[in-house]
Amino acid sequence: MRWLLPRGRAVSPAAVDRIRSWALSGGAVVLLGWAWVGDLLNLVGARQIPAAVWGGPPRSDFNVLPVVSGAVVVAVVVGLVSLRPGRTATAAGAVVAAAVPIAASAMLAPLPTGEYFGYPFTTAELAGLLLVLAVVAFRCAPLPIVGVAAVAVSALLSDALRNIDIPESSEGLLSTAVLAVVLGLAPGLYLRWRDDQRRSQVARARQEERLSVARDLHDEVAHKLTGIVVQAQALRYIADGTPERAQAVLPEIERSAGQALASMRRLVATLRVAEDAPVTDGRGVTEALRGLEQAPGAGLPRVDVTVSGPVDDLPADVGAAVVRISQEAVTNALRHARDATDVTVNVAVGAGQANLEVRDNGQGSASSFTGGGGHGVVGMAERARLLGGEASAGPARSGPGWRVRAELPVSGLPTSEKA
Numbered sequence: 101m102r103w104l105l106p107r108g109r110a111v112s113p114a115a116v117d118r119i120r121s122w123a124l125s126g127g128a129v130v131l132l133g134w135a136w137v138g139d140l141l142n143l144v145g146a147r148q149i150p151a152a153v154w155g156g157p158p159r160s161d162f163n164v165l166p167v168v169s170g171a172v173v174v175a176v177v178v179g180l181v182s183l184r185p186g187r188t189a190t191a192a193g194a195v196v197a198a199a200v201p202i203a204a205s206a207m208l209a210p211l212p213t214g215e216y217f218g219y220p221f222t223t224a225e226l227a228g229l230l231l232v233l234a235v236v237a238f239r240c241a242p243l244p245i246v247g248v249a250a251v252a253v254s255a256l257l258s259d260a261l262r263n264i265d266i267p268e269s270s271e272g273l274l275s276t277a278v279l280a281v282v283l284g285l286a287p288g289l290y291l292r293w294r295d296d297q298r299r300s301q302v303a304r305a306r307q308e309e310r311l312s313v314a315r316d317l318h319d320e321v322a323h324k325l326t327g328i329v330v331q332a333q334a335l336r337y338i339a340d341g342t343p344e345r346a347q348a349v350l351p352e353i354e355r356s357a358g359q360a361l362a363s364m365r366r367l368v369a370t371l372r373v374a375e376d377a378p379v380t381d382g383r384g385v386t387e388a389l390r391g392l393e394q395a396p397g398a399g400l401p402r403v404d405v406t407v408s409g410p411v412d413d414l415p416a417d418v419g420a421a422v423v424r425i426s427q428e429a430v431t432n433a434l435r436h437a438r439d440a441t442d443v444t445v446n447v448a449v450g451a452g453q454a455n456l457e458v459r460d461n462g463q464g465s466a467s468s469f470t471g472g473g474g475h476g477v478v479g480m481a482e483r484a485r486l487l488g489g490e491a492s493a494g495p496a497r498s499g500p501g502w503r504v505r506a507e508l509p510v511s512g513l514p515t516s517e518k519a
Contacts, residue, residue, distance in 0.1 A: 237288025437462025
């Protein structure tokens with residue numbers, strides 16, 4: 101599916117879902133159109149059969165009614181699939197689609213049937229009913245699903261009205277109708293379960309990243325507040341005797357308080373989780389990034405890290421985000437970038453912003469970012485969003501490979517370092 105994705109653009113699970121939805125819609129339209137055209141050709145061919153060997157109902161204008169019913173069902177179902185209306189409109193359209201064959205059967209019931217058969221359901225009618233059941237099962241609430249299923253069962257049972265002169269045709273009709281409706285509902289229910297599962301996994305990935313951010317912010321706030329307390333306690337002893345030293349300490353207290361307050365605002369939006377190892381394991385950001393480097397060997401690509409600017413002076417939450425996003429991106433590249441020989445990590449800090457780019461030269465796909473192998477890009481984007489930045493992943497603008505980019509605003513650095 102990668103060839104359907106625009107190069108150089110961010111790829112999200114929602115974008116892949118839209119492509120899949122378009123593909124399914126197009127397939128449904130082609131399937132139903134093919135079925136209806138086949139019914140029409142069968143009708144034309146039946147008229148060419150000599151009356152002496154024709155075992156069906158007498159030829160009249162009513163012979164075309166099942167084909168017309170199939171056309172109406174196909175039109176309604178194509179509208180539901182293509183226009184994607186709301187739940188209420190979907191349920192109403194599904195009832196109409198299921199009721200049309202019932203109305204056709206009621207009109208055909210008084211007519212005489214043939215020696216061998218009457219007016220059987222057309223392929224378009226059956227395929228349309230099955231597809232509309234799948235659409236309703238995927239989009240609607242349980243009660244409308246039950247209602248549409250009941251109407252669909254009635255529609256399939258109305259086949260007896262079209263073949264009323266042949267009692268054998270009604271044997272086992274109820275069980276067959278119920279089984280057909282269950283089979284029609286099954287694909288929609290499965291897709292609904294997969295959709296709910298994906299949403300749950302995305303929500304879990306976002307929550308885990310929020311909790312990770314909360315842990316990092318907690319450590320930063322605790323560190324800053326501890327420093328403020330220590331400096332304030334020292335200020336009590338030096339304020340009387342050496343006021344000039346007190347004046348020198350006050351700006352540092354003010355700066356630390358501002359940083360702690362900014363981190364606290366972000367911390368309020370998250371929950372604190374149990375303590376675990378910090379993201380840098382006590383190392384600076386640069387050292388933690390250097391830990392990602394590796395030489396090529398055993399089928400693994402080379403990983404090179406380039407750092408520029410005051411990376412080690414980043415606020416703790418921003419530094420942790422840079423390291424975590426880099427780790428996630430490199431891990432995905434090592435797992436999914438086929439035939440890759442190089443993975444590069446570039447981190448640059450300046451002008452009030454931390455820029456990160458991780459790129460490989462392999463032949464990987466979007467699967468690792470869009471639900472096939474996890475929700476890495478969801479966690480990256482959520483962490484960046486919580487810090488006021490953004491992260492994206494997609495095919496490289498030029499050449500092979502996959503690229504992950506992140507831009508994070510930086511506050512709290514000395515002005516000279518941000519220039």
